[in-house]
Amino acid sequence: MTTPDLRLVPALPEHVDIWMAMREEPASRRLMPLEPSTRESLLKRIQEATSDLSDPKATSFRWMVELDGHIIGTIAARELSRFQGRVEIGYMLSSAYHGRGFGTRAVAMALEQLFQWPFLHRVWLTTAADNLASQGLARRLGFTLEGAMREHYFIDGQRKDQQVWGLLRSEWEARGRER
Numbered sequence: 001m002t003t004p005d006l007r008l009v010p011a012l013p014e015h016v017d018i019w020m021a022m023r024e025e026p027a028s029r030r031l032m033p034l035e036p037s038t039r040e041s042l043l044k045r046i047q048e049a050t051s052d053l054s055d056p057k058a059t060s061f062r063w064m065v066e067l068d069g070h071i072i073g074t075i076a077a078r079e080l081s082r083f084q085g086r087v088e089i090g091y092m093l094s095s096a097y098h099g100r101g102f103g104t105r106a107v108a109m110a111l112e113q114l115f116q117w118p119f120l121h122r123v124w125l126t127t128a129a130d131n132l133a134s135q136g137l138a139r140r141l142g143f144t145l146e147g148a149m150r151e152h153y154f155i156d157g158q159r160k161d162q163q164v165w166g167l168l169r170s171e172w173e174a175r176g177r178e179r
């Protein structure tokens with residue numbers, strides 16, 4: 001049995017339809033606070049982001065997750081503050097690929113790249129209180145649950161608590177030493 005080839009590739013305009021389809025999947029709609037978006041607005045978001053971490057002006061980054069040559073997900077890092085040393089991440093896989101460790105592996109690859117920035121002190125993410133897979137991923141990668149904003153999310157017609165998770169550079173590096 002060969003190991004699946006999982007990699008991050010730059011998000012390109014040609015990926016817009018696959019990203020749009022992933023956002024429309026029932027699991028995404030049930031678990032993420034996705035606001036209705038047009039194809040044009042998603043295209044704009046892809047064009048405004050980069051995967052080039054050496055771009056000194058960029059604050060928004062996006063990769064697609066590729067498994068054995070097929071796009072199965074996307075990872076974003078946004079609102080980078082070089083001054084504060086922090087960035088927020090978000091991630092989504094197509095539901096056919098959930099629960100097989102691909103999300104954890106792909107986000108670990110993104111973190112590995114992000115922490116190459118010497119100024120980066122902290123990565124944070126938010127998730128709905130009922131999104132156990134996202135929480136499992138965060139915990140597995142060493143994030144700490146830092147708090148909750150009550151009923152901050154409106155998802156699929158329901159109010160839900162939004163959890164905030166954070167990972168400090170020291171925690172990421174300690175995890176690397178343990179591996």
Ligand SMILES: CC(C)(COP(=O)(O)OP(=O)(O)OC[C@H]1O[C@@H](n2cnc3c(N)ncnc32)[C@H](O)[C@@H]1OP(=O)(O)O)[C@@H](O)C(=O)NCCC(=O)NCCS
Nearest residue numbers: 031092093098099100101102103104127132133134136137
């Ligand atoms: C969140 C997401 C990226 C996680 O990726 P994944 O590949 O499905 O998750 P993994 O297989 O890597 O599992 C991560 C951890 O969560 C656990 N987990 C996975 N699915 C779970 C579920 N449905 N319920 C409880 N735990 C779950 C796993 O056991 C694993 O923990 P462990 O390593 O301690 O065993 C993916 O499920 C997804 O895209 N979901 C829909 C979109 C979404 O919710 N995005 C995040 C918004 S914050």
